Amino acid sequence: MDPFEHTAEPLPPHTAGRRVAMVVAFLVIAFAGDRLLALGLGALQAQSGFRFSKVYAEGGPPADVLVLGDSRGVNGFYAPALAKATSARVLNLSYNGMGPRLAEAILRDYLDRHPAPKLVLLDPTCVLARPGLVSELSNYAGRSERLQALIEAEDPDRAAAGRVSHLYRFNTEVFLRALFYLRKSDQTWINDYRIGEAQLQALREAEPKTELPDLDPADLEALGHIVTAARAAGADVRLVIVPYLPLYRRLLTWWPIFVAQLDAATPDAPVLDLSVAFDDVALFADGLHLNRRGAAPMVDALRAAGALRAIE
Amino acid sequence: MLFNSLAFLVFLAAFFPLYAALRGRTRLWLILAGSYLFYGWWDWRFLSLIAISTGVDYVVGLKIDASQDDARRKRLMWISMAVNLGFLAVFKYFGFFTESLVAALQAAGWGGRLEPLHIVLPVGISFYTFQTMSYTIDVYRRRLPVERDLLRFACFVAFFPQLVAGPIVRAAHLLPQFRVDQPLRWENLLRGAQMMLWGYVLKVGMADSLAAFVDNNFEHVHTLPSSSLALGVFFYAFQIYGDFCGYSLIAIGLGRVLGFDLGINFDRPYFSKSFSEFWQRWHISLSSWLRDYLYISLGGNRHGVARTYRNLMLTMLLGGLWHGASWTFVVWGALHGGYLVVQRLAGPAWRRLMDALRVPRTLESVGLILVVFLFTCLAWVFFRAPDFDTAFTLIRRVVTLDGWSLAAVPAKFQVIEGLALIAFVVAAEALSFRVRLADAIVRRPVVATLAGAAALWFIAFFGTFGGDAFIYFQF
Structure with a gap:
């Protein structure tokens, strides 16, 4: 019996009226269900402890420190370690692949809805993030005109599909994460493993990267906008480059030019370059990311560099 | 044209009402035109391969049917095999065989080089060649009556729902279905x-x-x-x-x-x-x-x-x-x-x-x-x-x-x-x-x-x- 094997018995006859009713009912149910399910999912994600749900949720305790960046920001500024060391309320809004334009939109949305933090920490290497995350946040687009505009600009097909099907807006990994953190905070999320020997060996044998990736001028501008927006709200802003594994960092032969470009983009906020601050392999999950063991030393490094002065 | 593309949905929206409205040979012409459009959307040049495959197997089928000489029937069947497998050999396997040969020669001490030929692989070639070959073999084995209507045969070879990735439907099963107007049933x-x-x-x-x-x-x-x-x-x-x-x-x-x-x-x-x-x-x-x-x-x-x-x-x-x-x-x-x-x-x-x-x-x-x-x-x-x-x-x-x-x-x-x-x-x-x-x-x-x-x-x-x-x- 194959899955679509049918009995020899034909279907009971459907009158023309019944057929039309079935087609109309199908269309109505498909459309109405799409809207209703999307509404339900939207309400559900509003209850989540996931970082972006906190941005768009009403109320909630304000944060003293906001963190922005890509995955290096996620693992480099570990909120529990920062909170423990400073007694400040820390909200890490960094996310894998988050570029500066998205970070700016998230920051502005946060500032529109919540009291300003005392300190904004930003890892400016997020200018190297590959584009693509913006449309992953389409599940929050209904709550943010800025996000919607970014999606329209970067992924018009996705934006159009999201207008046809509201349920499709929730077809993102970010939404699944929001569901996962429905009754808990996501701020304890960090790489919990250390780099393996195979990866280390691959890095030892890797060729240096001689060409600086093309930096989008709009991304560099967005770094400046983040600084301006945060300062306008009364927050101190620190641009801190989270450590790389030295084996990896030495491959980036264009590093000084890169940092100079970052500095030029944010003349009022000098970049604190901690890219080679740590050489203990055990503190890294891979070449680019710190792990849980690296969290406390990172807080110490921030403190030593004076980056936490606003909350101490 | 991909089944999961907007172009296909538009194609289907245009094709289906026409299909429902037409009857007889006009409908067969629509199927053929639709199938060729469906395939040609990817690369119209390779429609020629389908056309050649169709023509060769149609003619070979007729000649096999007309002959009672087993040796001649076999020769004719091998002509079909040669053409269809020849397409596969050129478009699918030529680069592979030459690269393998060069690698073997180099392993044996040959110091020469041969630049690989980058031949585009026509979509679905393995499917429709196998489908047409089965027709010729079945006619040769006297298991299938020959198809004398070229239009019907062309529809069998190029039927767009299964043209590019199967299923590989045998002629005995599919060809007779083109002989009648398939009624549209709820x-x-x-x-x-x-x-x-x-x-x-x-x-x-x-x-x-x-x-x-x-x-x-x-x-x-x-x-x-x-x-x-x-x-x-x-x-x-x-x-x-x-x-x-x-x-x-x-x-x-x-x-x-x-x-x-x-x-x-x-x-x-x-x-x-x-x-x-x-x-x-x-x-x-x-x-x-x-x-x-x-x-x-x-x-x-x-x-x-x-x-x-x-x-x-x-x-x-x-x-x-x-x-x-x-x-x-x-x-x-x-x-x-x-x-x-x-x-x-x-x-x-x-x-x-x-x-x-x-x-x-x-x-x-x-x-x-x-x-x-x-x-x-x-x-x-x-x-x-x-x-x-x-x-x-x-x-x-x-x-x-x-x-x-x-x-x-x-x-x-x-x-x-x-x-x-x-x-x-x-x-x-x-x-x-x-x-x-x-x-x-x-x-x-x-x-x-x-x-x-x-x-x-x-x-x-x-x-x-x-x-x-x-x-x-x-x-």
Whole structure:
């Protein structure tokens, strides 16, 4: 019996009226269900402890420190370690692949809805993030005109599909994460493993990267906008480059030019370059990311560099 | 034109009303024009291959039918083989054979070089050439009356629902269906739409959602933890299943909507308790083609044990090569050939062992399903890997648990979503062994309406819409 094997018995006859009713009912149910399910999912994600749900949720305790960046920001500024060391309320809004334009939109949305933090920490290497995350946040687009505009600009097909099907807006990994953190905070999320020997060996044998990736001028501008927006709200802003594994960092032969470009983009906020601050392999999950063991030393490094002065 | 593209939806919206309105030869002309447009959308130049294949097999069929001289009939049949296999040899295998030859010569000390020729592989060439060859062979074997109507024959070769990735429908089954105007029936519309929706669930909902994780794992076999690589292979088993079974269901469902019966191509293959059963459930139209036109032609199991095993191995090796011009596909075929041989060798001893141990049949069945699936996954590594280094590195690292760590598996949410999708599909298929699920749904208008809407919601919520082509297009 194959899955679509049918009995020899034909279907009971459907009158023309019944057929039309079935087609109309199908269309109505498909459309109405799409809207209703999307509404339900939207309400559900509003209850989540996931970082972006906190941005768009009403109320909630304000944060003293906001963190922005890509995955290096996620693992480099570990909120529990920062909170423990400073007694400040820390909200890490960094996310894998988050570029500066998205970070700016998230920051502005946060500032529109919540009291300003005392300190904004930003890892400016997020200018190297590959584009693509913006449309992953389409599940929050209904709550943010800025996000919607970014999606329209970067992924018009996705934006159009999201207008046809509201349920499709929730077809993102970010939404699944929001569901996962429905009754808990996501701020304890960090790489919990250390780099393996195979990866280390691959890095030892890797060729240096001689060409600086093309930096989008709009991304560099967005770094400046983040600084301006945060300062306008009364927050101190620190641009801190989270450590790389030295084996990896030495491959980036264009590093000084890169940092100079970052500095030029944010003349009022000098970049604190901690890219080679740590050489203990055990503190890294891979070449680019710190792990849980690296969290406390990172807080110490921030403190030593004076980056936490606003909350101490 | 891809079934999962906007262009196809527009094409279908224009084609279907015309199809419903037209009758007789005008409808056949519409099918042919639509099929050529469907294929030509990808690259119109390769329509000439379909046209040549159609013309040659049509004429050869007529001449074979007209001749009573067996030697002449055979010669004519070989002309068809030469043309069709010649297309495959040039467009699919020329680069592979020349590169292999050069590699062999270089290994033997030859110092020369040969720049590879980059010949574009026409989409679906392996499918329609096999379909037309089966027609000529069947006419030669006097198992099929010759088709004298060129238009009808051209529709049989190019019928767009199954043109580019099958199923490979035999002429005896499909050609007669073009002799009458297939009536448009409400029942066919419902059942066909149901198959298409489930096909889209498998392709866009499951297969394409698994693709990113699979691709990442096969690209980073040296660095990712072996736990991730093992999951990557597991996901690939379901990606290729969802991709190809999904395509087949869309094709068969579309055919059904138009009033045609294209048979079945997959029947829950991962529930197979033996490798021979697997090949009766996986890509049924190809495996039965290989059985009828290759394995049996080689002598099948009629000439002793050794010849049977040789025939099995040859059939599976060529089946592997059919899939792609690469030694990794040959190894994939060899592994499956080996599985079939070992199964035949060990089968009786296994039965005696199970009976002696009084192992309950249900437990044995579950164990066999897992074993068959595991070895199928092993073979999939060679099917998916771009080269032997990737395949052997992956297998070595998984077998030795090199860097095994569940915590270090990347993209955990992709993994969770992937596992949930696989569990859903496996559960639906398992249930369909007990209940005629598809039939039960389509018989109840309210349930059918809700299920159809739910399928759309499922696709909207889980689907991946990157315009990913179907994996089997490359074959």
